[in-house]
Amino acid sequence: MLYREAGDFKKSYAEDSQTFPLKLDRYGYYAILAIAFLVVPFVINDYWASAVLIPFLIWSIAALGLNILTGYCGQLSLGTGGFMAVGAYAAYKLMTSFPDLNIMIIVLLSGAITAGVGVLFGLPSLRIKGFYLAVATLAAQFFLVWLFNKFEWFYNYSASGQISAPTREMFGFEVTGATASASSKYLFCLVLVVLMAWIARNLTRGRIGRSWMAIRDMDIAAEIIGVNPLKAKLTAFAVSSFFVGVAGSLIFTVYLGAVDVGDTFGIQKSFLVLFMIIIGGLGSILGSFIGAAFLVLMPVLLKNIMVGFLGWPSDIASHLELVIIGFLIMLTLILEPHGVAQLWRVTKQKLRLWPFPH
Amino acid sequence: MYDQLLYGIEAAINGLMTGVMYSLVALGFVLIFKASGIFNYAQGVMALFAALTLVGIQSGQVPFAHLINALFGTKVHHFGWTLPAVAAILLTIGVMILFAWLVERYLLKHLVNQEPIILFMATIGLAYFMEGVGDLMWGAEIKKIDLPIPQGINETIDSLTYDWFGYGFYIDNLDITASIIAIFLVISLTIFSQYSTTGRALRAVADDHQAALSVGISLRSIWVIVWGLAGFIALVAGVMWGAKSGVQSSLSLITLKALPVLMLGGFTSIPGAIIGGMIIGMGEKVFEFVVSSSWFGDAMGFTMNATENWFAYVLALIFLVFRPQGLFGEKIIERV
Numbered sequence: 001m002l003y004r005e006a007g008d009f010k011k012s013y014a015e016d017s018q019t020f021p022l023k024l025d026r027y028g029y030y031a032i033l034a035i036a037f038l039v040v041p042f043v044i045n046d047y048w049a050s051a052v053l054i055p056f057l058i059w060s061i062a063a064l065g066l067n068i069l070t071g072y073c074g075q076l077s078l079g080t081g082g083f084m085a086v087g088a089y090a091a092y093k094l095m096t097s098f099p100d101l102n103i104m105i106i107v108l109l110s111g112a113i114t115a116g117v118g119v120l121f122g123l124p125s126l127r128i129k130g131f132y133l134a135v136a137t138l139a140a141q142f143f144l145v146w147l148f149n150k151f152e153w154f155y156n157y158s159a160s161g162q163i164s165a166p167t168r169e170m171f172g173f174e175v176t177g178a179t180a181s182a183s184s185k186y187l188f189c190l191v192l193v194v195l196m197a198w199i200a201r202n203l204t205r206g207r208i209g210r211s212w213m214a215i216r217d218m219d220i221a222a223e224i225i226g227v228n229p230l231k232a233k234l235t236a237f238a239v240s241s242f243f244v245g246v247a248g249s250l251i252f253t254v255y256l257g258a259v260d261v262g263d264t265f266g267i268q269k270s271f272l273v274l275f276m277i278i279i280g281g282l283g284s285i286l287g288s289f290i291g292a293a294f295l296v297l298m299p300v301l302l303k304n305i306m307v308g309f310l311g312w313p314s315d316i317a318s319h320l321e322l323v324i325i326g327f328l329i330m331l332t333l334i335l336e337p338h339g340v341a342q343l344w345r346v347t348k349q350k351l352r353l354w355p356f357p358h
Numbered sequence: 359m360y361d362q363l364l365y366g367i368e369a370a371i372n373g374l375m376t377g378v379m380y381s382l383v384a385l386g387f388v389l390i391f392k393a394s395g396i397f398n399y400a401q402g403v404m405a406l407f408a409a410l411t412l413v414g415i416q417s418g419q420v421p422f423a424h425l426i427n428a429l430f431g432t433k434v435h436h437f438g439w440t441l442p443a444v445a446a447i448l449l450t451i452g453v454m455i456l457f458a459w460l461v462e463r464y465l466l467k468h469l470v471n472q473e474p475i476i477l478f479m480a481t482i483g484l485a486y487f488m489e490g491v492g493d494l495m496w497g498a499e500i501k502k503i504d505l506p507i508p509q510g511i512n513e514t515i516d517s518l519t520y521d522w523f524g525y526g527f528y529i530d531n532l533d534i535t536a537s538i539i540a541i542f543l544v545i546s547l548t549i550f551s552q553y554s555t556t557g558r559a560l561r562a563v564a565d566d567h568q569a570a571l572s573v574g575i576s577l578r579s580i581w582v583i584v585w586g587l588a589g590f591i592a593l594v595a596g597v598m599w600g601a602k603s604g605v606q607s608s609l610s611l612i613t614l615k616a617l618p619v620l621m622l623g624g625f626t627s628i629p630g631a632i633i634g635g636m637i638i639g640m641g642e643k644v645f646e647f648v649v650s651s652s653w654f655g656d657a658m659g660f661t662m663n664a665t666e667n668w669f670a671y672v673l674a675l676i677f678l679v680f681r682p683q684g685l686f687g688e689k690i691i692e693r694v
Contacts, residue, residue: 074475076475076478124675124678124679127678127679127682128675128678128679128682129682129690130474130475131397131474131478131625132621132678132682132684134478135617135618135620135621135671135674136621136671136674136675136678138614138617138618138671139668139671139672139674139675142667142668142671143668143671143672145667146664146665146667146668149664150662150663150664220692220693267614271482274479274482275482278479310428312428313424313428315424315498316424316425316428316494319490319493319494319498320490320494321490322486322487322489322490322493323486323487323490323491323494324490325483325486325490326483326484326485326486326487326488326489326490327483327487328483329479329480329482329483329486330465330480330483330484330487333469333472333476333479333480333483334465334468334469334480337472337473337476
């Protein structure tokens with residue numbers, strides 16, 4: 001009964017094509033935003049921030065980025081970890097070279113640098129397609145990680161080979177460094193997530209997004225009807241890498257504070273982000289969030305249940321986690337290849353028509 | 359300089375041998391890709407799983423011992439017997455065939471007619487699943503393969519090359535064995551697919567699923583056969599790699615080494631897998647040798663190391679830009 005468009009009159013084209021055409025959705029969205037901005041920062045504690053909320057927000061940005069490339073433009077990429085590393089190291093070099101620069105600008109700039117690198121590695125996509133491209137993006141993954149390990153300039157010749165984030169402030173609150181409070185870190189990430197999701201949503205439903213989807217659905221046909229594949233593919237790589245770079249720089253500056261490139265940005269992370277968008281839903285903004293939430297929450301939950309509650313050894317827990325993740329991926333693909341977001345779409349459709357079946 | 363040249367040749371030969379080891383994994387890929395169009399990321403994990411199973415069966419480990427102990431508070435770990443190698447190998451092959459059947463029954467059957475990218479991701483899921491199951495079943499510690507495989511330096515080559523050049527090449531017997539096995543596998547697979555009835559059916563399926571179905575070839579049994587064969591190849595690869603570096607979870611990463619091999623050789627060519635492997639293996643060893651040598655350092659002002667991590671990919675990437683279907687792959691024809 002609640003989920004109806006009846007009585008919700010649209011008086012302009014803009015209103016008609018808004019993201020949340022249904023009243024309930026719209027108010028739900030505002031309510032979530034209000035809770036996220038006005039309630040959560042006051043009740044958050046360190047455990048929740050560092051184990052659940054901040055990783056969720058950051059991985060959502062990465063998942064959004066990969067979803068733009070893979071879900072919207074159809075270019076399968078396994079180089080996400082490498083691009084995140086670019087973001088992190090760009091942020092580090094910027095932070096240490098320009099100590100006075102605002103942290104928000106640093107994060108966005110490192111995203112922009114990653115976008116440049118992404119375009120560079122996206123160039124072969126004009127010749128190489130499908131699986132061949134997926135393997136080619138592995139070149140980015142391994143080469144970039146190796147590069148940051150190898151050349152000492154990237155980590156300012158520090159003895160450990162690690163990079164660590166100095167303290168930076170935003171409006172007088174510390175957001176990076178060891179002493180930053182949980183709520184300020186959380187708010188900083190949240191602002192970026194809302195901004196990024198807004199950008200992603202509006203890009204994907206506009207002209208550029210439509211050209212991406214045309215390329216995804218059939219690139220030759222898209223070319224024939226006048227979509228420029230060079231432009232479409234490279235913008236997809238650029239935008240996607242921008243998102244992924246921002247996520248990488250946030251992981252380094254806000255979340256972890258110190259990073260060893262092989263551990264934090266290895267091939268496993270590329271797969272992790274890929275799993276997020278598979279489970280959440282390819283080609284869906286909401287799906288990126290669902291997937292990120294799922295894969296961030298599930299290990300925490302499993303660990304709490306198996307190690308904390310049942311008292312099993314942690315190696316069994318980590319093996320079972322692999323089994324469960326693998327199983328869930330296969331299950332999602334069998335039941336609904338378009339992910340949880342598609343289930344949500346179907347549910348919404350059913351709700352609107354309820355109690356009638358059609 | 360003469361010394362350097364000899365070292366370089368030695369590196370190249372060793373690279374060739376390592377490349378053949380990569381090809382062992384790539385072969386399984388090609389088989390499955392040809393027969394079902396599935397890009398099977400799980401091939402490396404299958405190798406790990408096969409090797410783990412072999413060691414586990416041979417040494418009489420209790421499957422899932424860890425989990426059982428955690429669940430029931432018992433302390434089981436071994437049955438207390440040691441099986442002869444042949445029996446263990448046969449049992450492992452049985453397990454891999456069972457695995458193939460299960461994969462077909464519970465995974466592939468439901469994914470018929472999906473896009474290739476979905477199938478690929480399903481095999482990534484399968485890889486994670488298998489890795490977890492393998493670790494749960496047999497434990498995650500590093501194990502040794504207990505089979506009579508020749509290992510260590512080959513004395514004949516060492517003394518021969520010493521007589522000829524004044525410098526003995528270090529070539530591992532294990533690598534030589536692996537090369538012989540790989541060549542044998544390629545020849546028998548080629549003969550099998552050219553001359554046997556099942557082989558013809560395989561090629562028919564690879565050509566066109568629907569046409570094959572309409573002349574009475576059962577797709578599902580073909581897939582079981584192909585996955586079983588790939589499981590067997592995985593066992594061979596797992597044993598060879600296990601003998602080389604111990605059976606441990608990093609073994610599953612050889613998939614990542616086999617991918618550039620496939621790209622170079624082409625996804626659909628069995629000889630391509632071998633030749634691609636040799637090019638990659640030799641290329642990365644020679645490149646590493648050159649860029650880490652002192653005269654490269656003198657000329658360029660810096661040296662590089664650990665380039666093996668990425669060289670294969672970059673080589674394959676550059677290569678693909680000029681020839682998108684790989685060396686021996688079928689030409690990619692696209693229509694609207």
